[in-house]
Amino acid sequence: MSSFPTSELVKFSDLHPKPSNVTFSYGTAGFRTKASLLDSVLFRVGVLAALRSKRLDGKTIGVMVTASHNPEADNGVKLVDPRGEMLENSWETLATNLSNAETTGDFIQVVKNIINHQKIDISKTANVIIARDTRPSGPGLVAALEDGLRAMGAVARNEGVKTTPILHYLAGKKAPPLVVDCANGVGFFAAKAMGEYVNSVLPLIPHNIAxxxxxxxxxxxxxxYVKTSQRLPPSLVSVLHPGQRACSFDGDADRLIYFYLDDRSQFHMLDGDKIAALVANFIAELAKGAGLDGKFEIGVVxxxxxxxxxxxxxxxxxxxxCVKTGVKNLHHAAEGxxxxxxxxxxxxxxxxxxxSALSILETHQPSTPAQSxxxxxxIALSDLINQTVGDALSDMLLVEVILAHKGYSGLExxxxxxxxxNRLVKVVVKDRNIFETEDAERRLTSPPGLQQRLDDIIRKYDGGRAFVRPSGTEDVVRVYAEATLRPQADGKSQTFDLEIMFIPNIFPELAFRIAGLVYDESGGDSSKRPKEFL
Structure with a gap:
């Protein structure tokens, strides 16, 4: 459709005239009133749904014909945006204005105003999906709706009788393919099995499956590998495209790291911290939207x-x-x-x-459809999550659900x-047991005096923070350091008795200096100590 369809709109509008002395209003639940009054509204909602889709470059708009808990004689209609969410607020006003145009001429003028104000390219394709509940008035109102879509040349898919949540789900946009690095481990079996169920909405592309x-x-x-080296696995260099998301499991599929390439093909990592921020913030938003503020405490460990x-x-x-390293410590604290x-x-x-939280979710009575x-x-989110242990597959689905709901790309x-x-390194030592910590492993208590010497170095760096902790499994001491300015974080490439956990071996200055002190305290061989440590 390359030009304004005046004749089609006039023809169909005349078949669905607005009743006189009736004012319609698009509210939180869309339009709702006596079914006998809604014929013109459904026709005009069809036109508006097509315009909304064209405005969003052909993304699918959902239309649900229902009056929910209202009596059978009532009916209604609401529009669903491409992410499966309620219609954007500003378009609720447009829906109200369009439904109250008294004559066909007035209606045509409002349509033109919407197109001009929203800068809509009407030559674009419109895609709309329809569903209805079981009310006897449904089929006739859907027919009026389809006339509106037909007048605008929209591509419509009538799903028949469906629940409202299913319509929201069907309207949600299909996620782009997700590259899944299975670490050549058991996670491949899980990803392959999961793909059989979710590929229609979340295509999974497993790699590293040997x-x-x-x-x-x-x-x-x-x-x-991705976390410590902060780069793509070599096997994915020719696979991942700019803007495409990917994630990596570990060998037993209990860890999950996300990453993506920006439009300059630069690598960006989305680690456990980013996952925690995304998930915690989303849960808080849902709790607030459900009217559960103050009902329970949401915390992050x-x-x-x-x-x-x-x-x-x-x-x-x-x-x-903040707690000591180790999942058992985090899990116990989260239970609080x-x-x-x-x-x-x-x-x-x-x-x-x-x-207690699950009980509140089961018994809470929402006061509005939006809260519901x-x-x-x-509640669906609580069912999705594997609460017994960190589960890369479950966490992956959790992340993808939130990204789809919020319409986020990796960049957003x-x-x-x-x-x-930041940098994370480990120093090979003779005896890790001489290093003891406190304050959730953020400060050393032994060797005596070493923490003070570390503090003297750290305070010289803007936003500097660093800590040293002994490994629980091998004779190494781990050093973590971060600072505000990247020139203070980047240093020379080195190879020495410190096993650097990054590729390439770019050792940050702050971590380098702290590691040098640790090296000294461990009784390292001074003949092997790099000149920069002297």
Whole structure:
């Protein structure tokens, strides 16, 4: 349709005249009144749905014909935007204006005003999906709706009798394919099985699936590789396209790290901190929208490895607690909240709903249709999450649901806060047991005096933060450091007795200096100590 369809609109509008002395209003639940009064409204909603789709470059708009809990003699109609959410507020006014145009001439003028004001290219394709409830007035009203779509040349799909939530679901846009790095491990089986159920709405593209190849497991791939090297697995360099999301499992599929390439093909990592921020903020939004403010406490649990920017972002919105490294410590702390969100920076985590929180969700009575939708989404979210343990597959679905609901790309998710430049390294030592910590492993108590010397270095860096903790499994000491300015974080490429956990080996200045002190305290061989340490 390349020109304004005046003749079609006039022809169909005359078949569906507006009743006199009736004023319509599009509210939270759309239009609702006696079914006998709604013929013209349904026709005009069809026109508006087509315009809305054209305005959004052909994305699918949903139209639900229902009056929900109203008596059978009533009926109604509401529009659903492409992410499966309620119609944008500004278009509710347009719907009201269009429905109240008294004559066909007035109606045509309002349509033209909408096109001009919204800068709609009417040559674009319009896609609309329709459903209705079981009311006897439904078929006739859907026929009027289809006349409106026909007048605008829209591509319509009538799904017949469906529940309102199903219509919202069907209207939701299909997610772009997600590249899944299975780390050549058992996660491939889970991803393959899940794909059979979700590929129609979330196409999964498994990579690194050499489960029977010796030496392949976690080799230059997987969540730990992506987190520590902060770059793409080499096997995905020629696979991932700018703007496309990808995620990595680890060998046993309990860790999850996301990443994407920007329009300059630059790598961006979305680690456990980013997942925690996305999930916790979304749960808080749902709870508020459902009218559950003050009914329960939502909290986030982190470790010292959490990026300082993530802690700042979350603590401005929710209670945040720092505990010792280890999932068992985070899980236990999360149980202290009504809803506890925990993710280690390495991508291992989940969300816990306490029995009292689940009871509140089951018994809460929403006061509006909007609150009911928020509540339903929150309950569905609690069913989706594997609350017994960090589960990469469950967490992946959780992330994708939230991104689809909010209409976020990887870039938009990443932009909720900016990570401080950081580095994680490990120093090979003779005896890790001489290093003891306190304050959730953020400060050293032994060797004596070392923490003070570390503090003297850290305070010289803008936004500097660093800590040292002994490994629980091997004779190494882990050093984490972050600072505000990247020139203070980047340094020379080195190879020495410090095993650097980044590729390429760009050692940040702050981490370099702290690692040097740790090296000294561990009794390292001074002959092997790099000149920069002297």
């Amino acid at each position: 489960i029977n190849a010796l030496g392949a497991l976690n080799n230059a791939c997987g969540a730990d 982190q470790t010292a490895y959490a990026n300082g920017s993530s802690t700042k972002y979350l603590s401005e919105r929710l209670p945040v607690q 909240y009504s809803i506890g969100v925990y993710f280690e920076a390495n991508g291992h985590g989940t969300v816990l709903f306490s029995p 939708t928020y509540l339903s989404n929150l 998710w990443d932009s909720i806060y900016s990570d401080l430049p």
